[in-house]
Amino acid sequence: MNSATWQHLFGWRTAFDHPVTVGAVTGILATLAIAPLAIHALSRFNVISPKLHEELWLRWKSWLWLTAVMVGPILLGAAWVMIAVAVLSWFCFQEFARATGLFREFPIIAVVMVGIFALLIANVDHYDRMYFSLAALTSGVIAVVTLPENRPQGYLQRVALGIVGFLLFGYSIGYLGLMANDSRYRSLLILVLLSVELNDIFAYCVGKFFGSRRLLSNISPGKTVAGSVGALVLTTGLVIWMGKSIFAGTAMENYFSLLKLGLLISLLGQLGDLILSAIKRDIGVKDLGVCIAGHGGWLDRFDSLVLVPPAVYHFLSYELGPLGQDQAARIFTGG
Secondary structure (H helix, E strand, C coil): CHHHHHHHHHCCCCCCCCCHHHHHHHHHHHHHHHHHHHHHHHHHCCCHHHHHHHHHHHHHHHHHHHHHHHHHHHHCCHHHHHHHHHHHHHHHHHHHHHHHHHCCCHHHHHHHHHHHHHHHHHHCCCHHHHHHCCCCCCHHHHHCCHHHHHCCCHHHHHHHHHHHHHHHHHHHHHHHHHHHHCCCCHHHHHHHCCCCCCHHHHHHHHHHHCCCEEECCCCCEEEHHHHHHHHHHHHHHHHHHHHHHHCCHHHCCCCHHHHHHHHHHHHHHHHHHHHHHHCCCCCCCCCCCCCCCCCCCCHHHHHCCHHHHHHHHHHHHHCCCCCCCCCCCCCCCCC
16 A cells, blocks of 8 residues: 555545635534524524424534534545444444344344445445445345245345345445545535535425425425425535535536536435435334434434435546546555
């Protein structure tokens, strides 16, 4: 491993070299600093109820460490991003397995665990072809691993749950780690995470003030058509604004390409949210976890992320050429 590769994986001294990273981190920290003052003022003037005040306070406290969990690895280096993504994938899959009853199927759980670890190895090694192959290979092993039990009852259900869980929460989210192999990974990942999280907030705020017509009332009663359209417009505008700096001097710099990227992120972010809402309604739970005060579980917080990473990765690879082509590949396996 040469010094440039080591610096990419573990170097933190270049964390603030890009203006987008500086601006985004500064804006996030400023928002976190101002938020408690705003909450206190709204409560003092009876704009919000005591119950809402308590909920907002809990959410603010949770966002303090959530911000550290999301932004910290990005600033520390690409390897830390890959590790953090693998841990997030495992936590999300665990919540899914517990909620659906899949946790009782130890062989499938073990295969998914190995699959997520293999995705991590592929990302750290920068072995793209290995990463892409793991969707089919892991799904195939999930399909056969319980056959020796000679238990056909429930076979289709447990295999389907295992494959869906791995593809959504292991393979799909794992693309964030794959993106970390690109030289622009810090600004790129901040763009993805910030736009996905704000996409939820935009949809909620616009829907709260202007929405009356429900989007899909049986799946997610709180979502409105106005909120969805508002999020599409505002998130796309955010992506265009940030993208002009991130992709300066490349084929992605033009407004039409950034428009497509923004619409892709907003639309798939909303669809990911709806997929998890449909799962929760199907199994009859409000939240899939309780580990994040005011938010629920990891999946309740990051549900909008499950479809976005692979779409962004392949869209940018189509527009710019394979992401990470400017970095060393197969670092440990020596391709």
